[in-house]
Amino acid sequence: MERHLKNLRAALAQVFAYPSYIALAGALATLAFLLAVWLPNLGLIADVFFGSNAPLAAKLNIALSLLGGIGTNFSPLSAGYTIAIAVLFGITAAMIVYLLKQRRVAAAGQNIALGSGAVASGVVGIGCAACGSLILGGLVPFVGAAGALALLPLNGAEFGILSVALLFVSLLLISKTIAEPVTCPLARSENAHQP
Amino acid sequence: MAAAESVSGEVKLSVTAEWAECIGEDLSGRMNVARAKGKIMSIAGFFRGVMAGLILLASAANAQTAERSAADTALVERVKEAVIKELRESGALDRAIDAGVNRYVERQRTEAAQRERREADAKAAKMRPVAKGRDHIRGNFDAPVTLIEYSDFECPFCKGFHTTVKKVVEESKGQVKWVYRHFPLDQLHPVKARKEAAASECAAELGGNDAFWKFADRFFDLTPSNNRTDIDTVLPQIAREIGLDEAKFASCLASGRHDRRVEEDFQDAGASGGRGTPWSIIVSKSGKTYSLSGAQPYAAVKQLIDLALQEK
Numbered sequence: 467m468e469r470h471l472k473n474l475r476a477a478l479a480q481v482f483a484y485p486s487y488i489a490l491a492g493a494l495a496t497l498a499f500l501l502a503v504w505l506p507n508l509g510l511i512a513d514v515f516f517g518s519n520a521p522l523a524a525k526l527n528i529a530l531s532l533l534g535g536i537g538t539n540f541s542p543l544s545a546g547y548t549i550a551i552a553v554l555f556g557i558t559a560a561m562i563v564y565l566l567k568q569r570r571v572a573a574a575g576q577n578i579a580l581g582s583g584a585v586a587s588g589v590v591g592i593g594c595a596a597c598g599s600l601i602l603g604g605l606v607p608f609v610g611a612a613g614a615l616a617l618l619p620l621n622g623a624e625f626g627i628l629s630v631a632l633l634f635v636s637l638l639l640i641s642k643t644i645a646e647p648v649t650c651p652l653a654r655s656e657n658a659h660q661p
Numbered sequence: 662m663a664a665a666e667s668v669s670g671e672v673k674l675s676v677t678a679e680w681a682e683c684i685g686e687d688l689s690g691r692m693n694v695a696r697a698k699g700k701i702m703s704i705a706g707f708f709r710g711v712m713a714g715l716i717l718l719a720s721a722a723n724a725q726t727a728e729r730s731a732a733d734t735a736l737v738e739r740v741k742e743a744v745i746k747e748l749r750e751s752g753a754l755d756r757a758i759d760a761g762v763n764r765y766v767e768r769q770r771t772e773a774a775q776r777e778r779r780e781a782d783a784k785a786a787k788m789r790p791v792a793k794g795r796d797h798i799r800g801n802f803d804a805p806v807t808l809i810e811y812s813d814f815e816c817p818f819c820k821g822f823h824t825t826v827k828k829v830v831e832e833s834k835g836q837v838k839w840v841y842r843h844f845p846l847d848q849l850h851p852v853k854a855r856k857e858a859a860a861s862e863c864a865a866e867l868g869g870n871d872a873f874w875k876f877a878d879r880f881f882d883l884t885p886s887n888n889r890t891d892i893d894t895v896l897p898q899i900a901r902e903i904g905l906d907e908a909k910f911a912s913c914l915a916s917g918r919h920d921r922r923v924e925e926d927f928q929d930a931g932a933s934g935g936r937g938t939p940w941s942i943i944v945s946k947s948g949k950t951y952s953l954s955g956a957q958p959y960a961a962v963k964q965l966i967d968l969a970l971q972e973k
Contacts, residue, residue: 506937506954510965513951516770520968527964534958538821621849 477641495556547626554633588629801835815850817886822956862919945972
């Protein structure tokens with residue numbers, strides 16, 4: 467574990483030495499956070515912005531005030547993992563972009579697959595934040611989703627926790643790829659030290 | 662003389678009087694020669710000769726026309742290139758394309774908004790209309806804006822949202838009325854949520870609309886939510902505190918006579934698009950609806966109410 471954390475520190479230092487990656491990670495984390503908090507009310511936001519004649523400032527105020535839902539519509543646990551998912555998603559995505567820029571497509575591809583699974587799990591977890599699942603509710607018959615979630619000890623928060631775990635694993639794997647790049651070692655020879 | 666003229670891309674072959682005279686002279690000359698030699702030339706042979714001449718002349722004219730046509734095409738191409746270059750360099754072409762794309766995006770956006778509006782209206786149409794005798798209403802019944810809340814007594818988010826909506830209605834000075842409907846999530850809060858909903862209906866039966874709201878306020882104050890309420894203790898306690906006849910309250914609750922009403926509210930919540938609690942629909946005077954999911958903060962609810970108040 468110590469080695470993984472060392473790799474993580476080294477990779478973070480390497481990637482975020484560039485301000486552009488800090489900006490990218492920040493932008494993606496913010497975007498993920500906004501989507502997570504607005505998720506239950508995306509229809510309302512669309513209705514306010516495109517179906518109302520109110521001034522733009524009033525529309526923006528409504529959208530911004532809905533962000534306060536992180537405090538009122540999320541339990542401390544779900545608010546915690548929602549923020550963690552957003553931050554980890556931003557960092558992981560920025561590091562994947564770094565790998566792609568280094569033309570290490572194979573390593574980036576594996577992490578994109580893992581990251582996608584984490585994000586999907588996170589979406590379900592965030593959807594379960596309030597009473598009843600907002601995401602599954604649209605996929606399975608009405609309230610059947612809530613029934614399925616009731617079987618879980620944390621009523622669906624498990625998906626959010628799983629998402630954080632997957633994103634963290636993905637981050638460790640990317641860090642390893644960045645900090646310990648696969649190289650062909652030089653063959654030892656008898657006279658290797660001779661000029 | 663025959664002349665080929667290019668006018669607006671069309672070739673016109675004109676036969677002049679001079680040319681006709683020449684033909685006439687030629688005819689006369691030929692007749693004289695024939696007579697002099699004593700030979701008779703047939704009319705048909707003569708016309709064959711005339712036709713050959715005409716074809717020759719026409720061929721010459723066509724060749725000239727083809728050359729001019731090629732020159733015209735090249736000119737058109739040069740003009741076309743110059744115009745396109747000018748459009749590109751001046752940015753007019755880009756602006757025209759941008760304007761076209763913007764118009765397309767705007768059209769798509771408008772159609773999407775209209776589609777969403779139709780869907781929202783369809784959902785609102787499925788929702789049961791607010792009725793004084795049927796619904797529990799807090800605030801001015803004639804208020805221009807209505808907030809219909811679908812709620813579960815065991816949902817912790819509904820508990821917090823209850824305080825938020827109460828504040829909004831109290832501060833609205835008669836501009837907002839609050840309608841409470843039941844949405845007990847049996848799978849998350851089995852037995853208790855539905856029984857508590859029925860208990861609130863018993864309070865309304867025994868004490869009227871005011872008793873219902875007193876029951877709801879006190880219930881959310883007292884209970885811990887998440888199916889942890891000790892209903893055998895809490896329900897009689899609230900009935901006593903709000904001044905209801907405890908025996909009648911217990912009898913009402915045991916009878917199950919309000920279960921159907923609770924179920925009707927539950928079905929109504931689903932029909933209006935509810936997938937979790939609290940689920941609210943804000944209806945403006947004009948009938949426009951805004952569906953609000955979850956326990957959103959006071960500022961968001963207040964601003965949505967203001968938006969609905971501005972709807973004509």
